[in-house]
Amino acid sequence: MKVLVTGPTGAAGQYVLETLMTTGHSVRVLALPDTLHRVRFRDRIEMVPGELSDEVALGEAVKGIEVVFHTALISPPPVLRPETMDAVNIAGTRNLLAACADTVRRLVLVSSATVHAPHPSPAMWPLSDDALRMAHGNPQQTALGESLIGAEDLVLDASAQGRIEHTILRPTEVAGRNSAFVMAIISSILQNPDSLEVGHRMWGMMQWVHGSDIGRAALIVADHAAARNQCMLVAGAEPVTVYDVQKLMWDVMNPGRRDNPYAAIAACNNLGLPKYEPRKLAALGWAPLVGVKQCIAEVLSRLEFDTSASLRMPAHLLDE
C-alpha cells in the first residue's frame, strides 16, 4: 500500500511514520521545508516539501496514494492566534481534501479528544467515541476545539458525499517526543513541587496516551473495514491527575523505594475511574502499551539538558 503522512515531525505524525516503518508500506511524507532535516527515516521514504496551502505540493504529494494520514493539525502551546489555527487546521484540511478526495481511498485524521463537549463531573464518565462535540475551555482551548471541529466537519462532509472514506482518531493528551504538554506539566512540577492545586484545577483528570500507541492505532484503522467512516477515541489506560504525575516522577527518580511522600495525596485526588473509554479501538484489538510512568521517565531523562531545575538557574530566570 502507498501512504502519505502529513506533519511527519509532529507529536503524532512522527510516531505514525515510525510505526509505518515496521510495515512493508511505501511511505511518502509532506513536510514543511524547514522541518525536512527533522524527518526521520529519510533514506527509506519519499519526501515532498511544502505546506498545506500549496496546491502544487499537495497534488504531488497525493499522486498514487491510497491512504493519507493527516497529522499536520496544529495546537497550542505556544499561544496561537485563532486565525492561524483555522488557516492550518481548517483551510489546510480543505486544500488537502480538494487534492485527494475522489482519488485517495481513506483519510485518517488525527484530531483530539478536546473536541468533545465538557464533562467535568465524574458522573458523566466514561465518555465514549461518539460523544457530542463542542469547543470549550479557556480561549485557546476553545479556538483549538473550533478549528479541529471545523477540520473534522470538512472530512465528514467529504465522506458523506462518498468522495473519500474517513477515520478520525481523537487522542487525549499526547505524550512522547515533542510533547510540549507533558514537558510543561513536568517542568512546572519540578519548579513548584508544593503548589499543584492550580495545575490540578487547570488539567483535572488526564489520560495520557503515548505517540507510539497513536501510531499503532493509526496503522490499525488505515486498513480495517470496521474503522471505515468512524470516529475513535485514543486514550491511555490510566487516569491521572497532576498529583499522580508528581508521585510517578518521584518513583522514577527514586527507584526501589516504597516510601513515596506523594502517594497519599495522589490517591485521594483520583477516583481511579477513566474519563475516556476507547471502545471502538478496543474492539479492533488495540490497547495502549505505554504507561504514564514510562512517558514520564522518557521526558525526565531528556529534561536535564533542557529546562530542568538541576541547571540551577537564577530564580528570576526560572520564573520566566
Add this chain to the structure above:
Amino acid sequence: MRAMVSDATGLIGKRIVARLLATGAEVVGLTKAVAAPPPGARFLPWPGQPEDVAAALDALDVVIVPDLAGESDVPLLPAPLERLITLAAGRVGRIVLLSRADIYLPAALADGTVAETGPFATDDPAHPQQGLAALLEHCLREAPGAAQRVVLRVPMVLGRDSASAVGLVDRLLDDPQQPRPAPRLHAIDADDLADATLIAARHKAAAGHAFNLAGPFAVAGEVAASEIRRLGAVLGDQFSEEVQVQPDYPLAPDLLATGKARQMLGFSPRKAVFTSLAELVQEAIHRRRRTGALPAIVPLIPTALAAVERGEKPFHGKVVVVTGATSGLGRATAVLLARLGAQVVAVGRNVQAGAALVDELRQRPGCLAPEFRAADLTSQAELRRLAAALCADHPVIDALVNAAGAAFPARRQSVDGIEMTLAINLLAPFLLTHLLAGPLRASGHARIINLGCEAHRAAPVDLSDLQGERHYDPALIYGRAKFALVQVTYGLAAQIDGTGLAAHVFDPGTMRSDFIARNGLAPSDDPAMDPQIRLAQRIQRENERIEMASPQAVAALLVNLMVAPQFAAANGLYVREGEVLPSADGTYDEEAAGKLWDACLKLTAAPG
C-alpha cells in the same frame, strides 16, 4: 503452555482464559452452560462428558480451578470439582486451586491478621462454604498423582462484572440504614487475582505451597460503607457539589498476611480497594440510569449545537431572514441555521461575500443553499424593495435576525439624510420588521432577534439630538442607537405578546470580529500616532482578540434563543452570552420608549 480452566465463563475464569490466550497458551475451558469460546479457546461442558475431559487432561500442563473465588451467591456442589481434581492429579503437571479465606478460624479473622499457616476453622455445618474450601483443599492434598499443587486463598473478590458485589453496593446505596458489609474489608480485585493466578500457574517455586492473596490494604467496614455512599453522591448527580477529594480514611489491619505471595511469587496487587468500590458504584449508578431510576446525563451543550451534532433539523421547512449575513456573527448564524435545516435568506451588501456564502453552503451535504439578497440597509428605498421582494417570495417567514450593524468614526449621512449609525443599527431593523410584519405574523411563532451591546448601558437616548447633529462621538452615538434598539425591541415584544411571536435582544458579548477595524474606528488607525505606541496597541488588541469568543460560538447561543426549550415561551428578553440579564434601567421607561417609537415611525414612515 496448555491449560484447562474450570468455570471458564465465571468472574475469574474468563479473565484467566483471556490472559492465557494473550500469552499464546492453548486453552480448554470447562463451562456449566453451553457458551461460545473466545477465539483460540475450546470449551467443554462440565460436569458433562468426563471421558472427553479426561482425554483433554492428558495433554495439559496446568489445570486451574477458580470456582470457589467466583460469585459468592452462586451455590457450588463439591462433587464435580472433587472429581476434576482427582482426574487431573494423575495426568497434568500442576493444579492451581483458588480457595477461600474463610477456611481460617472465624475468630482469628475477626481480630487479627492470618498467615497461610492458620489457625483453621473446624468443619462448621453453619457455614457450608467454609466446609467446601476445606473439602476441596483436602481433596487436592490427598489426590493420588504426580501433579504439583498450588492453593491460593482469597477474600471477597471485587469486579465491575461481579453481580454479587454490585448487588452489595446497590443495597448500601439504596438504604442508608443498611449495615456495613463486614467488620473489615480486605478484598481483592478480580483482575489482580487473575494476574496472581497466572503467576502461580507458572512460577517454579509455587509448587506445593498455599498463598494468601488480597488487596494492598484493608479498611473498616464502616469506612467502605461511607465511601460507597460518598461515591454514590459524586457519581449519581452530575451537578453534585460534593467535594471530590477523598476524605482521609484510617486503614484497618490486614485480614490476610500476603507477604508470602509478594516474596515468593513477586506478586503485588495494583488496584486499591477504593478504586474497586468506585467501579462498583459506577456500575450500580449506570444500571440505575439505564432503568430510569436516575435521570439521564444532561449534555452541557446548547440545544442548537446538540441538534447539529445529532444531525437534527429543527428548522426544517422554515424560512429565516438574516441581515449582515456576509461576515461575522450574521454569517456564522446563517451557516448554523442552514445546517439546522432552515431556508436562509441572507441579506448583505457585499455581493462577492454573499456568493461565497452560498457556494460554501451549497457544497455542504445536508444544507439547503441559502438565497442571497443584496441590499444596502442604510437606504430605506432599498429596504422597501427588499421587503417587498421577500413578502412576494415568502408568504411565511419564521424568524428575522437583524445582525447587520456598524459604527462610523465620523458623522456620515445616509442617502435619506439620516445619520448612518442610527440608520443601520436602529432604523433598518425597525423598518424591516415592520415591512415583514405580514409574513412574520403568518408563521404564528416567528422570532425576531435584534443585536444589543453593553455600550447601551452608558448611553441613554437623547431624543433632542437623536442623530448626533450637535455632538458626534462614535462610541456614544453607537451606544445610543443600541439603547434605542433595546427600547424598540421591548415595545415590539409588548405589541406581539400573546400572539405566539417573540422579540428578543441578543448581546453577543466580547466577540472576535472586524467590526471596529472595518470602518477605521481602531485608535491605532490615527496616522498621527507614534509608531511605537501604535505597535504596542496593536499587540494589545491582538492579545485581547485571542481572548474573545468566536462568531460561531456566539451564533450557537443566538440560535439557541430560537430553539432551546427554556426560551420557548419567553418574549422580550435581553440575553448576553447565553444568560438572561436586565438591560439598562432607562430601557424599561415606557413613556420614553413611546416617544422614541414615534420618532422612529416619523424617520422611516413605517406602516403603523
